[in-house]
Amino acid sequence: METRKMFFSRRNLLKGSAASLAATALGSSSTAFAQQSSAPTIRPLTGKMTYEEVRNRAREMMIPRCYVCPECNGRGPCVGQVPGFGGMGASRGFQANYDSLAAVQLNSRVVHSVHVPDTSIDFFGTKISMPVIAAPTGGTTYNMGGKLTEEEFVNAICGGCNKAGTLGAVADGIGDPLLVYEKRLQTLKEHGYKAIVGLKPRLQKDIIERMRLAEEAGIIALTIDLDSAGRAARATKGQTVEPKTFEQLKELVKASKLPLLFKGIMTPDEAELCINAGAAGIVVSNHGGRTLADTPGTAAVLPRIVDKVNGRCFVMVDGTLARGTDVEKYVAMGANCTLAGRHFVRAAHGGLADGVALFANKMKNELAVAMVLTGAQTVKDINRSMVVIPDYKA
Numbered sequence: 568m569e570t571r572k573m574f575f576s577r578r579n580l581l582k583g584s585a586a587s588l589a590a591t592a593l594g595s596s597s598t599a600f601a602q603q604s605s606a607p608t609i610r611p612l613t614g615k616m617t618y619e620e621v622r623n624r625a626r627e628m629m630i631p632r633c634y635v636c637p638e639c640n641g642r643g644p645c646v647g648q649v650p651g652f653g654g655m656g657a658s659r660g661f662q663a664n665y666d667s668l669a670a671v672q673l674n675s676r677v678v679h680s681v682h683v684p685d686t687s688i689d690f691f692g693t694k695i696s697m698p699v700i701a702a703p704t705g706g707t708t709y710n711m712g713g714k715l716t717e718e719e720f721v722n723a724i725c726g727g728c729n730k731a732g733t734l735g736a737v738a739d740g741i742g743d744p745l746l747v748y749e750k751r752l753q754t755l756k757e758h759g760y761k762a763i764v765g766l767k768p769r770l771q772k773d774i775i776e777r778m779r780l781a782e783e784a785g786i787i788a789l790t791i792d793l794d795s796a797g798r799a800a801r802a803t804k805g806q807t808v809e810p811k812t813f814e815q816l817k818e819l820v821k822a823s824k825l826p827l828l829f830k831g832i833m834t835p836d837e838a839e840l841c842i843n844a845g846a847a848g849i850v851v852s853n854h855g856g857r858t859l860a861d862t863p864g865t866a867a868v869l870p871r872i873v874d875k876v877n878g879r880c881f882v883m884v885d886g887t888l889a890r891g892t893d894v895e896k897y898v899a900m901g902a903n904c905t906l907a908g909r910h911f912v913r914a915a916h917g918g919l920a921d922g923v924a925l926f927a928n929k930m931k932n933e934l935a936v937a938m939v940l941t942g943a944q945t946v947k948d949i950n951r952s953m954v955v956i957p958d959y960k961a
Contacts, residue, residue, distance in 0.1 A: 621917035833852075
């Protein structure tokens with residue numbers, strides 16, 4: 568236990584909240600939570616700020632749900648913390664996402680004519696500034712600590728992403744009743760935000776009802792977290808999440824005029840099933856390591872899935888996306904676009920829409936630098952010759 572205390576001390580994680588962290592490091596998580604809950608509400612920063620200021624404020628807002636560690640790799644005090652920001656079990660799926668992405672390397676190229684690259688892409692008819700979209704994230708109360716209201720969170724994520732020229736997201740959290748989901752959509756509609764919506768694998772009728780509501784809000788596309796079916800044993804009373812058959816996938820594709828992407832795809836054979844069901848796309852994802860423990864990382868399985876898809880549907884991917892170089896790695900391995908989750912949530916808590924826009928633009932600028940130094944004029948020019956991918960056998 569002494570080693571753990573020294574780890575946090577070296578990195579100065581708390582920046583003014585040392586008492587809370589010390590209590591947690593000593594195993595008194597319940598005490599730390601009580602201290603945090605009884606403290607005055609700390610509002611996010613607004614206006615001009617640095618990214619470090621956003622992170623520091625986010626840490627104050629989110630402990631003990633998230634400690635905003637210097638590197639979000641699944642090895643911090645959030646291990647096994649679900650609800651919260653950790654991963655299932657020993658957080659090895661979360662860690663595998665980080666490790667598999669970190670193992671991919673970029674090939675530097677500097678003999679070319681690329682000076683000012685174009686980071687934009689087309690996302691189902693909507694031009695966005697970069698191949699990064701906010702991942703649908705729910706549970707402001709049970710996952711994030713409840714320091715932001717539902718309206719504040721939607722305005723932060725969607726407003727900030729739209730400021731940066733990309734799409735926000737609204738989620739249907741499994742622990743959230745229908746009224747909470749409707750409130751999120753209403754906020755999105757009132758402000759005219761461009762966003763995607765993520766749904767849980769509820770009963771077919773419940774999903775289709777939520778699809779209709781999303782269509783009325785004017786969203787761009789839908790995802791369904793098929794991997795949330797693993798939460799069936801602990802679903803909120805009165806709500807159901809379940810695995811889906813091939814016939815059910817086909818029914819859901821036909822139920823909405825919007826592009827539908829099935830999220831939680833980790834094997835080539837299930838990617839093929841989604842294509843045959845008529846899906847507009849898939850999202851290669853292990854849900855941030857938060858549903859099934861001990862899965863491989865998304866970067867490890869992405870290339871084989873992309874090879875199986877062979878351009879027949881839109882491919883997205885998520886998993887510890889934090890930097891512009893991460894974006895280029897995923898795109899080089901074949902993804903058309905990426906989803907960023909935890910880091911956008913932190914930015915929202917640290918600086919509302921300004922913090923989210925700051926983080927989004929930071930990634931976009933880093934991507935532009937990476938494209939220059941690998942010789943890609945446009946996102947479509949990014950390819951596997953630009954990365955070194957470790958061998959992976961399923």
